[in-house]
Structure formats: C-alpha cells, structure tokens
Amino acid sequence: MDINFSKQTPSPPSVILASPRRVSLFELLILLAIGILFFWFIVSPKSKSLSEKEVLAETLSEESAKLEDQRLKLENLIRQLSASAEDLEKLDKSLPLHPRTTWVYLLVEDLVQSSGMAISSLTVSNLEDDITAGDKSAANPFAGQRKVKKVAVNLGTTGNFTQFEGLLKKFESNGRLMDIKAFEVNASANELLDFRLSFETYYFGVVQ
Amino acid sequence: MAQINLLKQSKPSEFNNLGFFSVLSKLALFGIFCLLAYYGWLIYKHRATANQTSTLEAAIVSQKQELSEIKGRDEVLIRQAQVKEFDALVSGHVYWSQLMPELAKVTLKEASYLSFKAVDVGTISLAVQVPSIVELEKFLLVFNSPKINRYFTDLKVGGISRVQDEQESYVRVDVQFKYDPGLLKFKN
Numbered sequence: 001m002d003i004n005f006s007k008q009t010p011s012p013p014s015v016i017l018a019s020p021r022r023v024s025l026f027e028l029l030i031l032l033a034i035g036i037l038f039f040w041f042i043v044s045p046k047s048k049s050l051s052e053k054e055v056l057a058e059t060l061s062e063e064s065a066k067l068e069d070q071r072l073k074l075e076n077l078i079r080q081l082s083a084s085a086e087d088l089e090k091l092d093k094s095l096p097l098h099p100r101t102t103w104v105y106l107l108v109e110d111l112v113q114s115s116g117m118a119i120s121s122l123t124v125s126n127l128e129d130d131i132t133a134g135d136k137s138a139a140n141p142f143a144g145q146r147k148v149k150k151v152a153v154n155l156g157t158t159g160n161f162t163q164f165e166g167l168l169k170k171f172e173s174n175g176r177l178m179d180i181k182a183f184e185v186n187a188s189a190n191e192l193l194d195f196r197l198s199f200e201t202y203y204f205g206v207v208q
Numbered sequence: 209m210a211q212i213n214l215l216k217q218s219k220p221s222e223f224n225n226l227g228f229f230s231v232l233s234k235l236a237l238f239g240i241f242c243l244l245a246y247y248g249w250l251i252y253k254h255r256a257t258a259n260q261t262s263t264l265e266a267a268i269v270s271q272k273q274e275l276s277e278i279k280g281r282d283e284v285l286i287r288q289a290q291v292k293e294f295d296a297l298v299s300g301h302v303y304w305s306q307l308m309p310e311l312a313k314v315t316l317k318e319a320s321y322l323s324f325k326a327v328d329v330g331t332i333s334l335a336v337q338v339p340s341i342v343e344l345e346k347f348l349l350v351f352n353s354p355k356i357n358r359y360f361t362d363l364k365v366g367g368i369s370r371v372q373d374e375q376e377s378y379v380r381v382d383v384q385f386k387y388d389p390g391l392l393k394f395k396n
Contacts, residue, residue, distance in 0.1 A: 025229055031236035038243055046250045053257040060264035067271040071278070078280040081287060088287070095294045097286070142282035148293045168305040177297050180304050185324040202297060204290050 093175040095148070096203045097141060099130040104151050104201055107176060115167040117159035120194070125152050130205050149205040153178075155197045158188050164195050177202055302328060302392035310391060314350050314357045318343045322380065326387075332360075333384045337371075344368070344379055351385070359388040 081088070096103070101124045112119050126132075128149045157167070164185070171178045180199040188194035275281065307326065315321075322335040338344045350356055351363050366382030 028229055028233050028236055031233060031240060035236060035240045035243060038240065038247075043243055043247050043250065046247065046254065050250055050254050050257060053254060053261060057257050057261045057264060060261060060268060064264055064268050064271060067268060067275065071271065071275055074275065074278055074281060074284060077284045077288075078278070081280065081284055091287070091290060091294065095290055095297070097290070140282065142286040146286060146289060148297065165305060165308055168308075172301075172303050172305060177294070177301065179297075179301060180328070182325065182327040183304065184326075185321070187322060204286075204293060 090175060094177055096176075097146070097205075099126055099128065099132055099149065099151070099203050099205050101126050101132070101151055104153060104176075107174070108153060108155060111170045111174065112155070112157050112167060115159070115163050115170060117157045117163050117167060117195075119155070119157050121154070121156035123154045127152055128205060129208070145207040146204050147207050148202050150200045150202055153197075153199050153201060155195075155199070157195050157197070158192045159195070160191075161185075161193060164193065167195075171199070301394070302389075303394055304392060306391055306395065307332075307387065310359050314360060316343065316347050316350065319347050328392075330386050330389055331384060332387055333382070336381050336383060337378050338381070339378055341368075341379055344381055359391045360385050361388075362386045 105122065105124045108122060108124070109119065126149075130149065157164075159167075168180070171180065178199050178201045180197055182198045184196040186194045186196075304326070311332075316338075319336055319338045322337050323333075324335075325333040336344075336347065338347055348363065348365070351360060363383055363385035366384065368379060368381045371378055371380050
C-alpha cells in the first residue's frame with residue numbers, strides 16, 4: 001500500500017505563508033520607497049531646475065523691458081539733440097571736442113584786446129599728446145571714449161587795474177571755460193601794471 | 209477525522225490587518241499618482257519656461273543689436289558725457305573778480321600794493337607799501353576786525369624794510385595770508 005504523504009501532511013494554506021497583513025505592509029513599504037525616491041531624485045531636482053529657469057526668465061524679461069525703455073529714451077534724446085543745435089554750439093564752445101590750441105590763442109588775444117590791454121607774452125600749450133590735424137580716425141567725431149583734457153595758458157599783459165578787473169570778468173563770463181590758477185600783479189613803466197596769469201582751459205578729447 | 213480549521217480561529221479583524229494596510233497602500237498609490245501628475249506638470253512648465261527664456265534671449269540680442277545701430281546713438285552718448293563733464297568743471301570754476309572788492313575793503317587808503325600774487329590753492333602774497341610803521345600796524349589790525357574782514361586769515365608778515373627813493377620814503381612789507389575759497393565761488 002502506497003502511503004500518500006501529501007494527504008497525510010497537507011501543505012499549509014497560502015494565507016498562512018503569505019498573510020494579507022505581510023503582503024500589504026510590504027507593498028506599502030515599496031510604494032512609500034518608490035514615492036520617496038521618485039520625489040527625491042526626479043521631482044525635486046526638476047522643481048528646483050524649474051525655479052531657476054523661472055528666475056532666469058524673469059531676469060531676462062526685466063532686461064528686455066529695460067532695453068526697450070533705453071531704446072525709447074535714446075530715440076527721445078536723439079530727437080531733442082537734433083532740435084538743440086544752438087545749445088550744442090554753446091556746449092562745443094565751452095568744452096570743444098577738438099584740441100586745437102590756435103582757437104585758444106585767438107580767443108585770449110581777442111579778450112585781452114577787447115579789455116584795452118596789451119599782450120606782452122602769450123603761451124598756449126597742449127598738455128596732452130593729441131593729434132591736432134590729419135587724424136584719419138576722426139571720420140566719426142563721436143566714436144570712441146573721451147575725457148576732459150587740459151590746455152595750459154600763460155599770459156603776460158599790461159594795463160591798469162580797472163582794465164584787469166574787466167579782463168578777469170571776461171574770462172569768467174566767456175563761453176569757453178577758463179580756470180585761472182594763479183595771477184601776479186607788478187608795477188610796470190608809465191604808471192601801468194604788469195599782469196601775469198596762468199590758467200587752464202579744457203577740451204573733451206579722445207582717449208588714446 | 210474532523211479537521212481543525214485554524215484559519216477561522218486565527219482570522220484577524222478586517223480593520224487591523226488587511227483593510228488598514230490596503231487603505232494605506234491605496235493612499236500611497238494615490239500619492240504616487242499625484243507626484244506623477246505634478247512631475248508631468250513640471251515637465252510641461254519647464255518646457256514652456258525654456259521656450260520663453262530662449263525667446264527672451266533672442267529678443268535681447270536683437271534689442272542690443274538694434275540699440276547699437278540706432279543712428280545718432282554715439283553722438284548722444286558723447287554729448288551726455290560732455291554735458292556731465294562741463295557741469296563738473298563749472299561747479300569748480302572760480303571767480304577771481306570777486307576777490308578784488310573784498311581785498312579793497314581790508315586795504316587802508318594809505319596802503320598800496322607793489323606786487324600781488326594769488327594762487328588757487330588758497331594763498332595770496334602781497335608786497336605792501338605804507339608811509340610808516342604806524343600805518344603798517346593799522347593795516348595789520350584791519351585783518352583782526354571781523355566786521356571788515358570776513359574772508360582773509362592767517363596773515364604772516366615777511367620782511368619789513370624802510371625804502372628811501374628819490375621822491376619819498378616808505379615802508380615795504382611782504383605779507384602772505386589765506387583766503388576763504390568760498391569767496392571765489394559763483395554768487396548771483
């Protein structure tokens with residue numbers, strides 16, 4: 001007689017080997033692990049990257065708006081500039097864009113003579129190493145960087161004190177800026193006074 | 209032989225075992241579904257923002273190009289700088305003619321100047337001619353009077369000498385003093 005072992009020792013029911021409680025807890029843990037890993041390694045970096053992109057987009061948007069604003073302002077300024085020829089002429093007289101010392105010489109001569117004084121000496125020297133004429137790069141006078149540059153003037157003149165006061169006032173009210181650095185008054189022949197002035201005038205020259 | 213039903217005897221309550229974990233599993237599944245949905249939205253939003261960024265970048269490049277090509281831009285920039293520098297120079301401009309009347313106020317009638325030297329660092333050097341030492345003393349005292357003298361300070365007397373020329377005898381003195389730089393500023 002065969003012994004039926006399977007019947008004598010029946011296998012335990014599956015619910016005991018893998019109980020519903022164990023399966024569900026395992027599933028739950030797996031799901032939670034998947035969820036956390038998914039969030040930690042995929043969702044969170046993407047979210048961070050999106051935030052950065054949004055900040056960048058906002059910055060770019062602001063820059064774009066700023067550029068548009070600049071364009072409008074620039075167009076407005078160009079319109080104003082083209083309608084201000086007279087003011088520009090005054091500005092160029094006060095602070096010229098060229099280094100021509102001959103203009104300074106002629107201007108000082110004119111001022112002294114119109115004050116009724118006589119010039120005993122006049123030296124005009126450009127303190128910068130600028131090209132005065134024949135500059136091929138000067139086709140566009142507004143290209144490049146510029147800065148204030150100085151022209152030094154030493155003037156010797158004779159006259160009386162009233163004339164000298166008049167000359168000082170002309171220097172001060174003249175369109176071209178002239179800053180007197182020092183002046184000296186000494187007695188001269190024929191009841192006249194000998195005046196020596198050192199002053200600087202300026203131009204807005206190209207940065208070499 | 210009667211079988212013992214162990215299952216029935218040890219069956220857990222629905223809530224404590226199977227049901228409770230099942231609910232939690234469903235909640236976890238729902239959470240994962242929500243995360244997936246959120247991730248999908250993130251991808252969509254990321255793409256949209258990336259498109260927006262690249263559009264803006266292209267627009268900025270174009271705007272910059274446009275700005276640099278505007279006719280008259282160079283002139284505007286130079287003129288702006290020119291005006292700014294001019295304003296700075298004007299604000300530092302000195303008006304020497306305003307010094308003379310103030311100097312005349314502190315000069316006695318008996319005194320006259322043989323030489324005068326002023327420099328923009330704030331000093332004046334004078335060679336003064338006075339008839340006598342007494343007049344020189346009076347000349348110096350005027351500088352101590354705050355009612356008359358408002359702008360000149362720190363007067364120093366150099367050499368004093370009595371000079372006798374063909375026509376007259378006088379006292380010559382070299383003096384140096386400081387002036388208030390505010391005196392040379394523009395006044396209406």
